[in-house]
Amino acid sequence: MNEEHATGREQPWDEGTPGVLRLPSGRLVRGRGLRRPLDPSARTPTYGVYLLGAPPPPTPWASHWLRWPDFRLPADREAAHAALTGAWARAATERVELACAGGRGRTGTALACLAVLDGVPAHEAVAYVRTHYDRHAVETPWQRRYVRRFPPSR
Known part of the structure; x- marks a missing residue:
């Protein structure tokens, strides 16, 4: 039994892992492109949200499919x-990935929305993700507008 399961606590992402974004609260979330294979030596997520137009392939960890066509916005806001x-919420104690x-x-749009939930003002969230995750994140004007209008809570 590995140490994570023996203690009942998941080890967080390593901050130096490619794609890992540190939110202002200290939560670590990994963004990833599914076209790139996983590094077999890297930790796997404990939970993933997959932002795709069609269902994702199965994963050995818990996951959620969010129907979101390429270059568009989520089908159900x-x-x-x-x-x-x-x-x-899960990122406080689990290894969460968005892909x-x-x-x-x-992925960049979703990460920017997580930044809003974490307290980054909505009008600054895209810049935050571009600075700390990928300078090309959030590709379309409507994705940027979606982030600006994303409510921090309901």
């Missing part, structure tokens, strides 16, 4: 808010 709020095919547009 209420479901998106609930999924992202849940991911943000789309490329890891920039939808």
